[in-house]
Amino acid sequence: MNPSCKLNLLFQDRVGVVADISSRLADRAMNIVSMEVERKNELADIYLEVDPGSCAISSQDILETLSGLDGLQSIRAIQTLPNENRQNTFHTVLDNISDGIVSIDEHGRITTINQLARTILNCGDKDLIGRRFDAAVGTETALLQCLDGKPYTRLRRSVSTDKGKFEFFTSARPIVDSSGRIIGAVEIMKDLKAIKAMVEEVVQPEKISFDAFVGNTVSVKQVIAFARKIASTDSIVSIRGESGTGKELFARAIHTESMRSGPFIPVNCAAIPDTLLESELFGYESGAFTGAEKNGRTGLFEQASGGTLFLDEIGELPPGPQAKILRAIQEKQIRRIGGTNQIDVDARIITATNRNLEQLVEKGAFRQDLYYRINVLPIHLPPLKNRPDDIPILAEHFLFQINCKLGGALQRLSEDAIQKLVHHHWPGNVRELKNVIERAAILCDQSVIGTESILFGFELAVHPAATVDGMASSVGSGHLSRQLADLERRIIKNALASAKSIRQAAIRLGISHTALRNKIRKHGL
Ligand SMILES: Nc1ncnc2c1ncn2[C@@H]1O[C@H](COP(=O)(O)OP(=O)(O)OP(=O)(O)O)[C@@H](O)[C@H]1O
Numbered sequence: 277m278n279p280s281c282k283l284n285l286l287f288q289d290r291v292g293v294v295a296d297i298s299s300r301l302a303d304r305a306m307n308i309v310s311m312e313v314e315r316k317n318e319l320a321d322i323y324l325e326v327d328p329g330s331c332a333i334s335s336q337d338i339l340e341t342l343s344g345l346d347g348l349q350s351i352r353a354i355q356t357l358p359n360e361n362r363q364n365t366f367h368t369v370l371d372n373i374s375d376g377i378v379s380i381d382e383h384g385r386i387t388t389i390n391q392l393a394r395t396i397l398n399c400g401d402k403d404l405i406g407r408r409f410d411a412a413v414g415t416e417t418a419l420l421q422c423l424d425g426k427p428y429t430r431l432r433r434s435v436s437t438d439k440g441k442f443e444f445f446t447s448a449r450p451i452v453d454s455s456g457r458i459i460g461a462v463e464i465m466k467d468l469k470a471i472k473a474m475v476e477e478v479v480q481p482e483k484i485s486f487d488a489f490v491g492n493t494v495s496v497k498q499v500i501a502f503a504r505k506i507a508s509t510d511s512i513v514s515i516r517g518e519s520g521t522g523k524e525l526f527a528r529a530i531h532t533e534s535m536r537s538g539p540f541i542p543v544n545c546a547a548i549p550d551t552l553l554e555s556e557l558f559g560y561e562s563g564a565f566t567g568a569e570k571n572g573r574t575g576l577f578e579q580a581s582g583g584t585l586f587l588d589e590i591g592e593l594p595p596g597p598q599a600k601i602l603r604a605i606q607e608k609q610i611r612r613i614g615g616t617n618q619i620d621v622d623a624r625i626i627t628a629t630n631r632n633l634e635q636l637v638e639k640g641a642f643r644q645d646l647y648y649r650i651n652v653l654p655i656h657l658p659p660l661k662n663r664p665d666d667i668p669i670l671a672e673h674f675l676f677q678i679n680c681k682l683g684g685a686l687q688r689l690s691e692d693a694i695q696k697l698v699h700h701h702w703p704g705n706v707r708e709l710k711n712v713i714e715r716a717a718i719l720c721d722q723s724v725i726g727t728e729s730i731l732f733g734f735e736l737a738v739h740p741a742a743t744v745d746g747m748a749s750s751v752g753s754g755h756l757s758r759q760l761a762d763l764e765r766r767i768i769k770n771a772l773a774s775a776k777s778i779r780q781a782a783i784r785l786g787i788s789h790t791a792l793r794n795k796i797r798k799h800g801l
Contacts, residue, residue, distance in 0.1 A: 281335040288347035289320040376465035398437035422448045422461035443468040484528035493663040507533035515628040517657030520707030523628040531584040538583025546592035560613035580623035591631030602646045660702040674713040765799040
């Protein structure tokens, strides 16, 4: 069979151009496979695909056949017609999106199906276009019911395919023409594994970048710009700011941006008992002291080598460790307790404190030489009350995170609720805001969170419904079973919000993992 020939002809626009082309080709027994006409000003741009039929006609013959036509300005052979290009682009886009998509016409015949939908529906590379959906795919027929005007949203399905088991959420909508008549339906499938990975990335991103540090005010933008500049250096950074202003988050972002290959090791200097501080920081050799691990232990300085050691609450360090840390920073070497060798450590140091280090130095509670050593690149994180414009976006950010974690519908804050947040003085800074929003999301079962669910610390004592204990005392009206179900839902929501995983929440609630999963499903959480 001879290959088809594709041409682009440019004509002075006139009546009968298309008819003339058709009749010339018909006279020579050549068939038009497709023709596209684009009118531009006085010109007609015509794209043509011709099947030369069984006769041995070359593309040169076709060019000659059409060359004498009235008004023809140019004629050239082309590789693809515009519609083919559009189709190719459409299929490439469709195959590269992360949802499975299949559409059918009004008779239930497949009109589009992308690569992911083929995988999920286990139909490989079969030619499916034009085939009845139920005959071709055979898994379920809900999409066909959509042709009767029955859409569905997020139905959970699972199928076993030769590539393994697929669990997915599927939604479908009828396709209507301009008069409202149903002319087809489209189904969109979301792979559950991909959704879970995305939720994890949102709720607990592996790498914290400055994008995770939410804030649009000038002061925040300035500290981020400064931190970006110095992130890749080895200099010690000292982050100052009230409790809950995001010092650790910021330190993690600097570490990520520094591109150091080693780990980020956070140490809360105030949380480690004085007697253990040195062994934790510098490690020890075997048999260094009674109760020590048999094979000795690597300290946090060594663990952070090649990465970042984050010394949080450095202002709380007792004098002994202060001197040793100073030496380790200056010499870039440590000696394990009970050891004789100096060990090289290449850890970038970031310190943080909410204390006034200058006052501590004055009082003699913090070594002056250590103060000067760590105060090379100070960064001050502003308290939340000084940047009220950031409150709404931070609140939306935390609400989105908790909604993703709880898995229910996305909520939003009412304008009054936002005003209540903006007018609070935030002694606990961003951490307090995060807690307030999480509590509101748990307390409120509506899609819009109002002021009554925005409760600050001082309001909790007088608002019984804000605690799980209080929930039981907030007796409403309605059948007991309904009220109990409502209470159960709130308790589960609460447990899920405060636990790291469903398994952990189940342990806290004293029920099995499966029982909790069933209840989560029952309550649509
Ligand atoms: N700008 C921000 N954007 C997003 N989340 C933030 C921001 N600031 C703080 N957070 C969140 O608030 C919580 C408290 O932040 P973080 O622990 O970093 O504060 P901190 O200043 O180190 O507190 P502390 O001094 O008590 O140790 C964390 O959950 C953190 O992710």
